[in-house]
Amino acid sequence: MTTYFNEQDSIQTRLGKDNKQTLKVLADRYIGANPPVPFAFRAFSRGGVLQNVKGMFDLDLGRRFPEAKPGQFSYAYALVWSDGERNLDVLFNCLGPIQFYFNDELMYRSTVIDEIKPDATVKLNLDFVKGWNRLFIKAKHTAAGFGCLFGSDEAKVRILNVLAPFTERLGHAGWVFSSPIDHDIFEGRSLPDAMSSEKNNGLRWLPNREWDENELSLPNCERLFGRQPGKQAFAWTQLNNLRPGREACLIKGYAAGALTVWLEGKLVLDHTEEGNFHIEVPLTYGQHNLLIRSVCGNNPWGFALEASIGEEVVPLRLPKQVHGVADPWLYVGPLAANVSLSYEDFVQTDRVYTLDVNAEEKAYWRLDCPDTWIRPYYENAMLSNKWTVGNVTNYARWDYPLGVTIYGLLQTGRLLERADITQYALDHVQSCTDMFGYSLWDREQYGFPAINQQLVMMKMLDNCGSFGSAMLEAYQEDEDQGFMAIANRIANFIFHGLERKEDGAFYRICQDEYSENTMWADDLYMSTPFLCRYARITGVSEALDEAAKQFLLFRKYLYMPEERIMSHVFDFKYGIPTGIPWGRGNGWTLFSLTEVLEALPAAHEARPALVDFFNELCGGYADLQAESGLWHQVLNDTDAYEEASCTAMFAYSFARGVRFGWLREPQRFIEAALKAWDGLTRIAIDAQGNVHGVCSGSRYAFTADYYKKDLLTVKNDNHGVGIMMLAGSEVVKLNQWLADPLEVAQ
Known part of the structure; x- marks a missing residue:
């Protein structure tokens, strides 16, 4: 039997068979370890280093x-913050000679082969330390090219956010890079101190962060948007009143053109001409939104x-925390006169604004700096080669393991009648x-997006199906049309x-990637539960038909009839299945099949075959259950360790099969489900809910x-927490059903 901790530390030792309390501990531990920390907003220069569609920094x-001369040098510099020790694979495509320094140590010097083959990719493995990590690139110009592409491997999953060095740019997102110079000034010298002034090394660092004197002499809207007769711009700040009580506040200034002012949604000024203005408004303690509308005439415009x-100044502050900026104003524009929006439409940062109702171009909030916008970043988990890092919140992330976690939280919250749990999942x-x-x-x-990377860069089922299914499950809590x-x-x-095979089966083309031309059992979960929920909500029956069809097609390729289990993958490059029955791959299959059977009408033509398939699989899995109640990582290999996530999936599926009446030998699977849950609460879930x-x-x-020795276990891995809650919820329902059996129509 595999041991993960002393049984004295198990949740069962502390709580016995109190399954609802076990679910409470699981859910509360997860929520406590993953606080609702939203995206981080930062200043970002559009004139800086952007990423390409693969997430590589260009x-x-x-x-x-283009005026650079052969033999000249430029430098690129960035910081990465890591809240712990992390390991990450990074990629280079060299366009010319480069040297890469990581935390001041030379990690890579390009070879002549790297330099003359710009499509060649070099992979490095970096160990990030806790705190600041420094990325420094020396590039030398040749006739062949100048610079490189750099980024993390699988960038939409392994998220690498970089921040600007130097005190003047503290908090800014993105790289800085220097204008070309004739000699390498850091040859034999220390690299520049990232926490010092950028002026200390005599280089001109870009992107430009300051207006010149002529630009500073212009009114703010003229400076930001240029002359735009008939157009309008909006500016948003907050009055930060630190005085207690309620007092009269004087707001005064100068308008270069028509100006409208709202304070907390109330119109307090409609100034139609250029000139000075002043208004007196009552102001209480705290922060108060102030929205300005400036209209451009034929002269410079702004305010x-x-x-x-x-005699005391009421300070202005940004209405949203934005790292890397001191100015208290956000701006959006120029909007055409035909764009008419309410005050409420503007005092938010979760939307973009149409510039003209007759065009598609949109805008977002920017700052009073050259070519600089605010930009939200996902900065929580995933600076790692691992899916799960133990001390970083997963909140605000869209990915497939968290789809199961959200589903588990929703079901647990409903079962325990804990609105706070379901609300957390919905949030x-x-x-x-x-x-x-x-x-x-x-x-x-x-x-390349800084948030929602997998959803926006949708390329495979992993990117959308699991979390999309959880989203539709959450739709029951709040019919959010978004x-x-x-x-x-x-x-x-x-x-x-x-991608589909000729018979319509889903598979992965993934050209030039490790999974090229393959079919994965996992993809049944990444597709069919979403299709079932989509059919239920929209009435599009073709979605449910597709879910049923895919199960029968995947069975043709992956089913191992002698043992009544599934191969993890079919590799079309070789024309054969791998023949390895990975535990969680089989768990995904059975878990998903219960979702399809629950949704499928009794008269559906595929239902008899799918019920038969469900019974075959359940029989095969039950034969392989270990004495501990768990299943092995490789199902038919007793030397493989006993794995928790597949065990939870089988327990969940067996319990549902009994309750819904799909299983022809219910007593056998009642015992198997309860034995599995007993094993999980003794062996896999500790007293703190880990x-x-x-x-x-x-x-x-x-x-x-590979599955036994390379795929090792991770404490609180996102692939297991949600399904543990789902399994526990189904065991509670099974016990309730056994006490008062209900006939479920087929």
């Missing part, structure tokens, strides 16, 4: 400096404004969906964008050794 210095109570979903429109705009502007816009996009991808024994995210192999 440091093509030859394009930026200046200050507020005071008596996590909405933290992603509310910013979906923005994230599409972000990709268009910057090449959910359906995203669901329609996912459905369109599955029906019209996803989940052990869950293998990390997988690739695939034709050998069992």
